[in-house]
Amino acid sequence: MKTTTNIAVLTATLALSFTAFAQVDGVIHAGKVLVKPEQGALREQTLVLEDGKVAAIHDGYRSLNTLGLADVPVYDLKNHYVMPGMIDMHVHVTFERDKDANPHNWLTKEDADYALHSIPYLKRTLDAGFTSVRDLGSNYKVIFPLKRAVEAQTIVGPRIFAAGNAVTPTGGHADLHGYRHDVTQTVNYSLGVCDGANDCQRAVRDVIKHGADVIKITATGGVLSNTAAGVNQQLTDDELTAIVNAAHNLGRKVAAHAHGTGGINAALRAGVDSIEHGSYLDDESIKLFKEHDAYLVPTLLAGHTVSEEVLSNPNMPKAVADKVRQVAPKMEKAFRSALKNKVNIAFGTDSGVSRHGNNAYEARLMVKYGMTPKEVLVSATRTAAKLLGQEKYLGSLEVGKFADIIALEADPEKDIKALSKVAFVMKNGVVYKQQD
Ligand SMILES: [Zn+2]
Structure with missing residues (x-):
């Protein structure tokens, strides 16, 4: 009986802490990244992904320390072309x-x-x-x-x-x-x-x-x-x-x-x-x-x-x-x-x-x-x-969009065949594919 009560209290506390603090899914260091597809790729950016969404984009490669984060996976895609899924x-x-x-x-x-x-x-x-x-x-x-x-x-x-x-x-x-x-x-x-x-x-x-x-x-x-x-x-x-x-x-x-x-x-x-x-x-x-x-x-x-x-x-x-x-x-x-x-x-x-x-x-x-x-x-x-009808959530990597992100080995703006060489796939902040 006591155990059940404790679990109930614990569950309630966890639920509270999850609503109070956003869950950081990871940080991406992107050599090139297509944030707004119409505008072409930006170079050397840091993307912070939180609760399955793009939470922030910074110029340059930011360390976890600088971002005030700890124990969060950092995905090194400095040699890749990162774009919306x-x-x-x-x-x-x-x-x-x-x-x-x-x-x-x-x-x-x-x-x-x-x-x-x-x-x-x-x-x-x-x-x-x-x-x-x-x-x-x-x-x-x-x-x-x-x-x-x-x-x-x-x-x-x-x-x-x-x-x-x-x-x-x-x-x-x-x-x-x-x-x-x-x-x-x-x-x-x-x-x-x-x-x-x-x-x-x-x-x-x-x-x-x-x-x-x-x-x-x-x-x-x-x-x-x-x-x-x-x-x-x-x-x-x-x-x-x-x-x-x-x-x-x-x-x-x-x-x-x-x-x-x-x-x-x-x-x-x-x-x-x-x-x-x-x-x-x-x-x-x-x-x-x-x-x-x-x-x-x-x-x-x-x-x-x-x-x-x-x-x-x-x-x-x-x-x-x-x-x-x-x-x-x-x-x-x-x-x-x-x-x-x-x-x-x-x-x-x-x-x-x-x-x-x-x-x-x-x-x-x-x-x-x-x-x-x-x-x-x-x-x-x-x-x-x-x-x-999902423009609010999908189709770009602007802040607030779903963290549906892929990385290519080469730049598709130069050679479209690069779209067939996908090294990294994230959907909703969860990584499904990651190649070295
Ligand atoms: Zn058909």
Whole structure:
């Protein structure tokens, strides 16, 4: 009895002392550090991290003594380029495309199998310097438990902002294809499938009820769905408007998968917050992006990956291979046009189509297609944070932001390939990767 009381008193005292004194997570000595991504790196700075946030930034290397601290880890990153953790705005962390796998494998797996398989994907993503991801389309029964497990630090991974099941019309890109009618009826794949404005409003509310942080819609056909339905508009104008209104009323943004011009423009007119892929942009699309202050998430890496696969994989279904050959080559032109016209471009890879952990390869393609390395850095930090609606917390290392910090072996402003050499990863003040 006495012991219990003592523990209760002790717990109360500890709780008090934790609220009274901030916990210092560590001090970083950074040779170069990108505090405000738009401004380029500062040299020789000291960052003090407290309660999972950036508490102070000082010129020069300050010792613990000078800072009035003791028993706090000091991370020597004097030979590194330190920057905010990168944000990938389009991933699917619950699967990874494997051209050699039996395409019917998924019929044998339970949701728990998917969740367990995702654990190394999440770790690879964090190790690659991506401290936040937006998952745009994963079974809600898998992605939300994963998100909660990361938050509870049961498993290691980036911060997850997730859509769960995509909102799609019957037979649309995110519906189930390629099986007998009675099979597709039996498999419970219906969350998010809707037809008509009222039904799509219901679907949006339903996916939010099941945990969606953001609404993913398939405004047009898609490349990798096994249906020869093209990549034109699939959700009607009325459905799009109903979706956007329902989502915005509940404080969620809308990310629209869209390839064909008509579908891109209809989605923008309806007020979606981002266009994913955006393969066939025209002048009207550019005008609408600007008018609505919408974002393009280019996913060049997805186009690159499937373009290579179509050359070597004879088992790719014809319906899919035809669309790959048709759509993937358009992505470069669309990207260049968006860039030239100063459309907001947020970094996103569609990882899951490509290998998890290879996300930074997108940056090389962005540079190859005309972006400066500095613009890429902004796109993967500040711009992505804005589109996430997390600008107050993420996307820069200004005082008060979350201590989501990575360090690279070389300077990415000089050579963008440096983004693939991540030596140090901290998320929320906790170190997950540290190389000598
Ligand atoms: Zn995707």
